Amino acid sequence: MTGLGGLIVRDVQLAFRQGGAAFLAVMFFLLTVTLFPLGVGPELTILARISTGVLFVAALFASMLSLDRLFQADYEDGSLELLVLSPLPLPLVVLAKCTAHWLSTGVPLIIAAPVLALLMNMDEPGYPVLMLSMLLATPCLSLIGAIGAGLTVGIRRGGVLLPLLVLPLFIPVLIFAVGAVEAAINGLGPRPHLLVLAALLMGALALCPVASAAALRLAME
């Protein structure tokens, strides 16, 4: 494997070999969602009502967990300098790293989501749309998060600053992802919400790697 493909493979391997990032994200997701029935009480109607929101907010925090390591680990051992100096355009390098981040944390979350939806007593019509909107929303989280990760690379305690920078940017994704599932549960068409979500993903694909690359160049100085 050469070039960008090699970079994606490397980052996924790193995520699984050092500490199992995928396992951590899913466990975090699972534990957070499990806390809600304990906190709110086992009232099935209430759980069903809040299930969508809880799932997406928990997924958002879970994918946030590993975002601060997106560039930080490479920054600390000097790999980031070499990635910036590689002949590949830097936005594509960022895109490859986001892809790897999504494969190692986003995809496991998508797979875990329906199981947890069952735990939260989500209404049946919501399941297929839940999968679909998770599929559209999780790459957005990796891409938008890359901007924050680029801006905080090299900053001590950057991991604390990162959520403050990035969480407000996640709001549109959260609104339309939850909106799609709620619409399906209430018997309305989820299509408009999903289309907006897809548009957000397209926008993030085009803009975020460039913004993140600019932030990384600054961090090199």
Added chain:
Amino acid sequence: MSFAGHNLDCIRGDRLVFSGLDFAAEPGHALILEGPNGSGKSSLLRVAAGLLRQAAGTLTWNGENVGGDPDAHRARLHYVGHLDAVKPVFTVAENVRFWAGLRGQDDLDAAAGNALETFGISHLADIPGRMLSAGQKRRANLARIVAAPAPLWLLDEPTNSLDVATTAVVRDLIIKHCEEGGVVMMATHVPLDIPGEDVLRLKGTQPVAVDLDEAV
């Protein structure tokens, strides 16, 4: 092939590291950067690699401005900095193969095998990076520049933490690279006595307050 800088200024923070600096690195003559700690050797190498933007001045490759095509410049250079970029969970061979692959090398196994052989670390090929000593890490880092050839080498203290025998290997590689028409720019405190070397002495400016607006 020649690599040159004209009238370069470098400002870091509010400190003028060097100003009005000219250098010319010709093929066949390694350009050695000398100077006390903090005199700007590393900064100059980072400017030459494009990691750090110069406050003023231009870099040229064969007379053409490097800033005009930064992608091509990155494709022609190898930079060895203070950090070794060796991933602790990857084996030595995996580390070298990845960097060679990123630069478009095709036959990765052969390239990496040959590079490890050059630095005498073939026996470490399957050892993960976290088990390596500082010198072994440095060798793995240097192996990457052998695995994917590039004409311009920018080396910042490449012999740090290397033993005498490996320092000689590095010296031989630099001499060979020069003979093949490659360009080498290197900061070092260890006299390597490369035949035909040019020396650039950086004096190091006293810390002076710079009026940034005026300097830029």
